[in-house]
Amino acid sequence: MGREYDQDTTIGNGTLRIRTRGRAVLSNPMTNRGTAFTADEREKLEIDGLMPTGFTTLENQTQRVYEQYRSNKSMLGKFLTLNALRDRNEVLFYHLVSTHLEEMLPVIYTPTIGEAIERFSHTYNRPRGVFLSIDHPEKLEQSLHNYGLGAEDVDLVCVTDSEGILGIGDQGIGGIQIAIGKLSVYTAAAGIHPRRVIPIVLDVGTDNLGLLSSELYLGERHSRVRGQRYDDFIDQFVTTVNRLFPRALIHWEDIGTANAYRILDRYKGQVCTFNDDIQGTAAVVLAALLAAVDVTGVDLDDHRIVVFGAGSAGMGIAGLIRDQMLRTGRSETEEEAYARFWPIGIQGLYLEDDHRLHEFQKPWARKRVEVSDWDVRDPGQIGLLEVIRNVRPTILIGTSTKGGAFTQEVVEEMARHNTRPIIFPLSNPTSRAEATPADILEWTDGRALVATGSPFDPVDHDGVRHTIAQSNNALIFPGLGLGVAACRATRVTEGMIAAAAEALAGLVNMWRPGAPLLPGMSDLRLVSATVAIAVAQQATDEGVAERPLTDPVQQVFERMWQPRYPDVEAI
CATH class of the missing domain: 3.40.50.10380 (Malic enzyme, N-terminal domain)
Structure with missing residues (x-):
């Protein structure tokens, strides 16, 4: 623990026991609370006279710094304002955020x-x-x-x-x-x-x-x-x-x-290790897919999936979907599951004899004989539209960072063969998204099921407001980390990643036309707690939890730190 203070950080808000006095109290972002120090605390910590005499609540402070935040016109300016606040008062920073x-x-x-x-x-x-x-x-x-x-x-x-x-x-x-x-x-x-x-x-x-x-x-x-x-x-x-x-x-x-x-x-x-770009991305996309597949009424095993931009993130997504097929579907072998995927990289469709593939990409490559009768411009570099025309996929996932890659021709070709095509342009930032939701819905006459990597405004089409699900890893990794910490998991298993995805998908309600395939960012605390409980329970089932939870809801809730000022004790 720090030399300037002590606090039990394993519980939500343990008492803050402060050793330092005077200006040192105000210079540490974890001990400083500025004008929210009471008269008694100011006297005991020897900070009388080092700030205005007025007392301010955390809520009042939050209102003040929010006004300062809003006065910045640029996003970088807002970022730097928040950074400066965190360096000054960490509780206030997190309460504002x-x-x-x-x-x-x-x-x-x-x-x-x-x-x-x-x-x-x-x-x-x-x-x-x-x-x-x-x-x-x-x-x-x-x-x-x-x-x-x-x-x-x-x-x-x-x-x-x-x-x-x-x-x-x-x-x-x-x-x-x-x-x-x-x-x-x-x-x-x-x-x-x-x-x-x-x-x-x-x-x-x-x-x-x-x-x-x-x-x-x-x-x-x-x-x-x-x-x-x-x-x-x-x-x-x-x-x-x-x-x-x-x-x-x-x-x-x-x-x-x-x-x-x-x-x-x-x-x-x-x-105990986790790669968010591979596993976190895969889990949140799988959650959105499970919700979308439920809408289509077609079992996951029966979908044909094109992954455009099949690097670490794209293959991570494919791997988790494959594992889900093997766990819950009719696919009995990995070969049967692999057969549902068509990965595309900068060199075109992955083919078995392509020496440019990384080791983790090679199992996904298609056999040359499978494309031998395709009508393509260059058999050595088969592009996205050519794959769409020949495979007639039901799911199209974009992790390419190639803005605009899902052209009108590509999307209309998808829609030609699917009542409810599933199209996920996941690349960040917005400028690198493979297509915009507005265009996808326009080109599919509102039939597409869409999730994106960047935030997009709702899209109105033919009298229906479509709220666009943001496939943001923040829906998965915070809850995963909380679940691991709560049960002291010694490993992060594929089963725990899948449990996180299924818990997230379970929070989706698609009863309304145009409803999003994932919960919104405003529900992150609920989402994270739900994911954490599922992860901790799966860890227990797999025998990798050192401290299995006996009362998961209560224990996870108690583990969640709240951004409010704890009791202070001068020592």
């Missing part, structure tokens, strides 16, 4: 976080998180110690190497912002205590020449390290984190495609 969660989620998370990452070295102010350099592996353990948390004090470690940041690629040391943003959502949505998490960036260099050329860049100034040296650094990191914080879930974020699957496959059987 939780009060306006749907409005502020796009600011503290995607899409604004992308600009903040790009501008990190220019807007840098106060350090937050842990920066680990591959050039100084001998400092790794001490750097983690320096964060000030003990073995039992950490529920989550969110780490990135910044190679695959959102849709903007290699961003070097600026990737720390995605780890910070992700953990902010864990706290705001699921009540993970903000002092039980550690954001980390692995500085392994960057291939971004713009960053290397900038005098302001704050990271290591060399190209991105790869190969054995990279693997050794990752292994040192995982081993050290697992030894120092044995209860912590290691959340991998925005790792490059070439490494993401390798790292997850290597460590998922050894430590």
Whole structure:
């Protein structure tokens, strides 16, 4: 725990026992509450005269900072205002965000976080998180110690190497912002205590020449390290984190495609670890698909699925859908399940003899004989429209970051063969979405079932208002982390990921025409608690819970930190 204060962070709001006095109390964002300190607290903590004499409630403070927030016209300006507030008063920051969660989620998370990452070295102010350099592996353990948390004090470690940041690629040391943003959502949505998490960036260099050329860049100034040296650094990191914080879930974020699957496959059987881009994305998409499939009345096993942009996220989605087919459907073998998928990358349809495929992509490749009688322009690079015409898929998933790829011709071809085509343009940010919901609904005469990766306004078509489901990972990963922490799971299993998806799908009500396929962002606390209970119960069933929950609803609720000022004791 920190030297300036003590607090039991394993319960919702334990008493804050403050050792420091005077200005030091006001300079720590976890002890500072500004004008909300009572007269008695001000006297005991020796902060009389260091602020205006008026007393203000948390609610009044929230109103004041919300006005300041609204005065910023740019999204980056709003982000920086919130950052400054968090550095000043962490409880007030989370109370503001939780009060306006749907409005502020796009600011503290995607899409604004992308600009903040790009501008990190220019807007840098106060350090937050842990920066680990591959050039100084001998400092790794001490750097983690320096964060000030003990073995039992950490529920989550969110780490990135910044190679695959959102849709903007290699961003070097600026990737720390995605780890910070992700953990902010864990706290705001699921009540993970903000002092039980550690954001980390692995500085392994960057291939971004713009960053290397900038005098302001704050990271290591060399190209991105790869190969054995990279693997050794990752292994040192995982081993050290697992030894120092044995209860912590290691959340991998925005790792490059070439490494993401390798790292997850290597460590998922050894430590409690989770890749949100692979598993979180897959779970929320599966939840939306389960809701959509229910509307179509066609069993999941009978759908034909095209994944456009079949990298780590796309193949993660396909893998979880495949596993769902094997668990609950009529598919008895993996071969039968694989046969329902048609993955497409930048080189076209994945084919068995394509040497450019990564190892994790090869099992999904189609046999040459399957396409030998297709009428295509180039048999070596079969494009999306050609696949649609020949396969006549019922589900089209986009994870390509290729804006506008789902053209009118593509969408109309889907609609020609399906009463209710399922079309998910999932790429972020909005400019990279494969199509807009308005266009998809126009081109399908309102028949398509749509979920997107970015937020979109409702679409009115032929007298029906279609509320567009946002397939946002925030519907899954906060609850997953909460469930893991609540039951002290030693692993994150595929069964736990599926349980999270099924719990999320169970919250959807499609009785109204145009209803969304997923709950809204305004319901994240309810969603996260529901997902957490399902994850903890599945962990118990699979024997990976060290502390099975006896009263899941109560125990999960008690574990959720609330952004309000706790009782204060001067010690």
